Amino acid sequence: MSDQKAGSELKPIKIWSRDDCSRIPQWVYTDAENYSQELERIFYGPHWHLIGLASETPNTGDFKRATIGERSVIMTRTDSGDISVLLNSCAHRGVEICQAKFGSQKEIMCPYHQWTYDLNGKLMGVPFRRGVKGKGGFPADFDPAKHGLRTLKVENINGAVFASFDHNAPPMKEYLGDENYKYLIRIFNGRPVKAIGYQRQRIKCNWKLYMENIKDPYHASLLHVFLISFGLYRIDQKGETVTDARTLSHNVFASIRNAPGETSGTEDMKSFRENLKLNDMSIVQATKEYDDDVTIQIQTIFPDLVLQQQGNSLQMRYVIPMGPNEFELLWTYFGYEDDTEETTLRRLRQANLTGPSGFVSVDDTEVLEYSRAGIGPNPANDAVLELGGREAKPPADGNMVTEGPIRGFYQYYRQVMHQEGTGLRQ
Ligand SMILES: [Fe+2]
Known part of the structure; x- marks a missing residue:
């Protein structure tokens, strides 16, 4: 694959030239489709990512924004003193809720339609849920419990906070060996x-x-x-x-x-x-x-x-x-x-x-x-x-x-x- 001489048949891309890894095909660094697969399988798959230090969010409501792959997440100190890591995208229409790198807030409110979540990402408030003067509103069976912010699996190792999109990711000790x-x-x-x-x-x-x-x-x-x-x-x-x-x-x-x-x-x-x-x-x-x-x-x-x-x-x-x-x-x-x-x-x-x-x-x-x-x-x-x-x-x-x-x-x-x-x- 390394030499495609004039006149020789072009080999299909996406195959490695050897079974071992002593050769790396250079399309792994350039190919757009390969890159989007990396985001899904690697960054949003069963792997762990360091989000920050727990001491960067010392008090209830303190948050830090971080990025995994191309997705923005929010690390937040909750009422119980634990750390939650939430997808920074409203469960309503997908809007990025938080733009600040650091800050503190009592609840998490989307700027667009003011859907409001607690510090664990649970949906607490939906404006006009029951309509206005009996008109409009969400269906009677709309269940806020099903529309929280996406939560990530979190492990705090002596102050280093790791998160994974996959709740089946192995514990960090097993993950690392x-x-x-x-x-x-x-x-x-x-x-x-x-x-x-x-x-x-x-x-x-x-x-x-x-x-x-x-x-x-x-x-x-x-x-x-x-x-x-x-x-x-x-x-x-x-x-x-x-x-x-x-x-x-x-x-x-x-x-x-x-x-x-x-x-x-x-x-x-x-x-x-x-x-x-x-x-x-x-x-x-x-x-x-x-x-x-x-x-x-x-x-x-x-x-x-x-x-x-x-x-x-x-x-x-x-x-x-x-x-x-x-x-x-x-x-x-x-x-x-x-x-x-x-x-x-x-x-x-x-x-x-x-x-x-x-x-x-x-x-x-x-x-x-x-x-x-x-x-x-x-x-x-x-x-x-x-x-x-x-x-x-x-x-x-x-x-x-x-x-x-x-x-x-x-x-x-x-x-x-x-x-x-x-x-x-x-
Ligand atoms: Fe170096």
């Missing part, structure tokens, strides 16, 4: 968390390329000259790669920065300039705050979340697709409620490595837009993923010289999307 769950609660460990900053950007490429980028330690040691120049990341540094056994779609890289002077075998990697030094080391100097020595934890939770510890910087990135060729990336930086002012400053200072203009992340944005430029006009070509073998999982010893987690993502993706291969293995 023990190892990935362990890393999630390494960060959300019961110490109350609080947001300390937000950033947002649009990147002109398919949303999956971003998830791939985070599952790709190959590029991190080559593209990111900031990391290489200052010895912040080497592909062989100590750590582990953990892909969940059930779906292969969630992944963690947990690594420990090499000690000063420790040789890595990668000293010939391209530095931007010889002997470059940071004038202010505080931007990268991390203090130990967990029981282990992990300095970088980068976790991808299928389909659309990145959770990262980079030194003392803690952050979540929400991937919000906007058609096949663009997505919005929302960053929430957070810390713990009992952090000192100095700790918060340290977290914010180290956040300069990431975000839309981060010393490291800016490289990804640029190269991902080059990806779109190269892939867009070439949907019939295949991408090649053979680093670390052709298996859809990382090497048994957990080394990071691999594209295994990306192959794992696509193995699960194909299962969810019902996409077959040609029967060829290689």
Whole structure:
């Protein structure tokens, strides 16, 4: 499929050229019909999405608007103190009810015909339900209980609120698998968390390329000259790669920065300039705050979340697709409620490595837009993923010289999307 030579028969699109995931057909990044299937099967299917921190809506009636796929939802603190997540679309005529990013309200009222819901999405009031002066009104058997806002399944894990459109989605612990769950609660460990900053950007490429980028330690040691120049990341540094056994779609890289002077075998990697030094080391100097020595934890939770510890910087990135060729990336930086002012400053200072203009992340944005430029006009070509073998999982010893987690993502993706291969293995 990768070479459609002049005169050769055009093969039908929507088939993968191999049964394994060592080749990715590039139409998965560009095809509009494939994209609308992704929204239905992946984003609105039995998968979990981080909506926010419970502390972003601390009091009854507080809400935060969020997006899953292309659907807007409202996270609300209810009268009982729980969190509800509701579809931001009136049960009457589908109007988007809430436009504010954050706010507080006693009830939820649609601006169009003032249908009014309680904080759990239950329909409480319908104007002119019984008509006016005996005229008009809804049928006698109109049942408000059947016309509430659509509710999502919610799981609050130590202050991190996840939601799913599918009430049959497995519990988060089962969804993630023990190892990935362990890393999630390494960060959300019961110490109350609080947001300390937000950033947002649009990147002109398919949303999956971003998830791939985070599952790709190959590029991190080559593209990111900031990391290489200052010895912040080497592909062989100590750590582990953990892909969940059930779906292969969630992944963690947990690594420990090499000690000063420790040789890595990668000293010939391209530095931007010889002997470059940071004038202010505080931007990268991390203090130990967990029981282990992990300095970088980068976790991808299928389909659309990145959770990262980079030194003392803690952050979540929400991937919000906007058609096949663009997505919005929302960053929430957070810390713990009992952090000192100095700790918060340290977290914010180290956040300069990431975000839309981060010393490291800016490289990804640029190269991902080059990806779109190269892939867009070439949907019939295949991408090649053979680093670390052709298996859809990382090497048994957990080394990071691999594209295994990306192959794992696509193995699960194909299962969810019902996409077959040609029967060829290689
Ligand atoms: Fe990167």
